[in-house]
Amino acid sequence: MSDNVVMSAMNYDSNRPAASNPVKIMDLSLRDGHQSLFATRGRTEDMIQVAEMMDEIGFWALETWGGATFDTMHRFLNEDPWERLRTLKRYAKKTPFSMLLRAQNLVGYRNYADDVATAFVDRAAENGMDIFRTFDALNDYRNFETVVKQIKKSGKHFQGCMCYTLTEPRLGGEVYNLDYYVGKAKELVDMGADSICIKDMAGMIAPYDVYALVKALKAVVTVPIHLHSHFTSGMASMSQLKAVEAGVDILDTCMTPYAYRTSHPAIEPLVMSLLGTNRDTGFDIRKLAAINEVLEKQVMPKYKHLLDDSKVSIIDINVLLHQTPGGMLSNLVNQLREMDALDKIDEVYKELPKVRKDLGQIPLVTPTSQIVGVQTVNNVLHDTPDERYKMITGQVKDLCYGLYGKTAVPIDAELQKKALKGYPRGEEPITCRPAEVLVPELEKAKAEIGDLAADMDDLLIYAQFPVTGKKFLEWKYGRAEVPDSVKPITMESVKKQDELIKKAKAGELVERKADAPAKSERLRTFNVFLDNEYFSVEVDPTGDAPPVVSAPRAVAAAAPTPVAAPLAPKAAVVPAAAVASPVAEAHGTRMLAPMPGMIIKYLKNVGDAVTKGEAVVVLEAMKMENALVAPCDGVVKGIKLKSGDTVAKGAVLCVIE
Structure with a gap:
């Protein structure tokens, strides 16, 4: 900071009265921030660099865990998820920790048996979790019963979520209207919620809609109201201010380097916007700037290769049409690219709302966003004019059976019948709490993994992720070699890579020789394509033998001779x-x-x-x-x-x- 900026900030502080009703802030940088922007690849070693500094800001809580972190850490980073929680607790000792818990889904993608759910919450609390932000993708709170019982038993904060979604351009309609959300809030209070979160995962909530919603909620419940809204559509910052006017208690933000795009609004503009008002956060902008300095210079360079820099705009108004959360959208694009079918993306956008409607107008949030998204891709790529839903995923079948819970409106009857034909659990959907039909899983998992799981924490990794969890435990205990792909990137390697790129752009990758020979008449030009980059390369054959050129000649017609088909190149795409x-x-x-x-x-x-x-x-x-x-x-x-x-x-x- 310049001296003038510092002096200006000091003057603000000296004339800054304490707010009568300061808005509380939860920082999401260490969980949803990097999950939204760079595929949840943030490593613990980089979080440690700012953990103590963030502990001094005065946040209501730090979101550090849950969501996709548990999966990504063991699968792609060779990190023990439980160890991250314990490590960060040693650096941030004052600020409560919050996690995103997918109710009976825990941190996976299906409903787990009650014994797994109970053990997971117990271990999360023992390892240092304070606030359990709990949601269900269908807003079916029967899926809360087991985890909430254990959250309360552990003496921790239960934050109940309402997943915010729409069937109209704005709040209203026959399904997701004001009465729907007020009713859900009352259900959460009856379950013992210590606070209620409006979880707007796709950034759909409009400023005047959130004002009306917060006002309506404050009129019927007394627990704090918390707003979580992604920036994807560009409305979140405006919606936050209207929520503040309506009396919202807590807001979610990120540090600036981890903010915007499909992430969340930044904290710093909000601090300055509320400065001197009765909702002033009281945060020191200089301390926030110091944290950003570390993130910008010492952390973000390691992850720039994961950032999507293909778009100029930082907002995506298309989310208002397809309602797909940013993380899911990037997954869809990557999947289509790997299948050499990115040209089908517009068809996917058109098909997605149809699939969502067929599946009961379910909210699009993990795991239902994946369920709808993958089924949509399957439909676009595999359906024929005379058959829809030709390849139905296992999760769609589970949804149709009722294993995820009750949908807001009934699932299309024809699709449900087709999905459940030959379904192992039965062809008639259930109406009970989903976990009631699930048999206990821990003992079976323990027998399968054996002594590779040293404790309950290890066992819970395997129980939720049998394939990738086992692979991680083999890395962890030295029974398998750790591949280079999951090892961390260092700043030294980033600098070397930047130097290579700089030299490549300057044409200096190969040292120029002073006595370079003159180009001969045999010089040939080749087009070289590397990812999305195109290079024109000149090649001049060396040696005395001239290139052989066969002159065309007439030949007598003859029967074709069978030849072996050429081998396909290794990276060829199968039609x-x-x-x-x-x-x-x-x-x-x-x-x-x-x-x-x-x-x-x-x-x-x-x-x-x-x-x-x-x-x-x-x-x-x-x-x-x-x-x-x-x-x-x-x-x-x-x-x-x-x-x-x-x-x-x-x-x-x-x-x-």
Whole structure:
């Protein structure tokens, strides 16, 4: 800061009366900030650099855990999620910690049995969690019962969420209207909520709608009201100010480097906007600036390769049309790109609201955003004019059965019947609390993982993520080599990479020789494409032998000679037609991966007989499971993959002959 800015800030402080009703702030930088902007790849070592500084600001809470962090840490960062919680507690000792808990989903993507849910909340509390921000993707609070009981038993703060969504451009309509949210707030109070959060995951809430909603809630409940709104549409900052006018108690913000785009409004402009009012935060802008300095210079450079710099605008008004949260939207784009189908994105946008409506107008938040998003992609890529929902994911089937809870409006009857045909649990949907049909899981998980899980924390990693969790535990205890892809990036490597890029742009990657030979007549020009970059490269063959050029000559007509088909290049994309109709080989029919993903498990072994349409392998794509079926009758052969393997689109999963 310049001396003038410092003096100006000091003058503000000297004339700054304490606010009569200061708005409280929860910082999301260490969880939702990096989850929204760079795929939840923030590492504990980088959070430590600012944890003590953030502890001095006066935040109501720091969101440090939950959401996608648990999955991403063990899967992509080789970090123990429990250790992050314990470590950060040692640096930020005064400010309460908050986590995002997906109710009976915990931090995974399905409802877990009651014994897993109870143990998870207990261990989270013991490891240092103070506030449990709890939501259910369907706003079905029956999924709160088990976790809330344990939150209260642990003596912790239960914040109940209402997932905010719309079926109209603005608040209203027959489903998600003011009465709906007021009713949900009353339910949460009856469950013992210590505070209530309006969870606007897609940034859909308009300023005057939030004003009306906060006013209505304050009129019927006495617990604090908390607003969580992503910046995606560009309305969140305006909505925060109107919420403040309406009497909201707590707001969510991020430090500026982790703010805006699909993340949240920044704290610093809000501090200055409320300065000197009866809602003044009381925060020291100089301390916030010091934190930003560290984040900008010592942390963010490590993650710039993950930031989406393809767009000029920091807002996305399309979210007002498709309502897809930013993180899910980026996943959809990446999935389509990997499938060589990015040109289908507009079709996905058109199909998405149709799928959402068919599935009961469910809110789009994890995991329902993934459920709707992946099914939409499946429809666009695999449906035919005479058949919709040709490839239904396992999660859509679970939703139709009732394993996620009750939808706001009934699921399309035809789709529900199709999804539940041959469903293992039964073809009639349930109406009870979902977890009532789930058998206890911990003992089974303990028997499966054996001594690889040293304690309950390890066991809970495996219980929620059997494939990737086991792989992480093998890394953790030295039973498998840690791949370079999950190791941290250092500032030194960032600087080296920046230097290489600088040299490449200047044409200095190869040292120029003073005695470089003159270009010969054999010089050829090649176009080189590297990712999205294009280079024109001149190549001059060395040696005395001139290039051989065959002159065209007339030949007598002859019968064609059979030749071997050329081998496809390693990175070649298998055409969609080949996936839809697997190629018959001399020794059988290849079953190909219709999309990139990870092998969860094979349902059939080599030598097993299968009939056409019978499930053979479960493939995870975008965290959703797809049961892939046999394209023909026969016997399974040629399985060369195993659980945990990552496959590209078109990979041969097995051969059926």
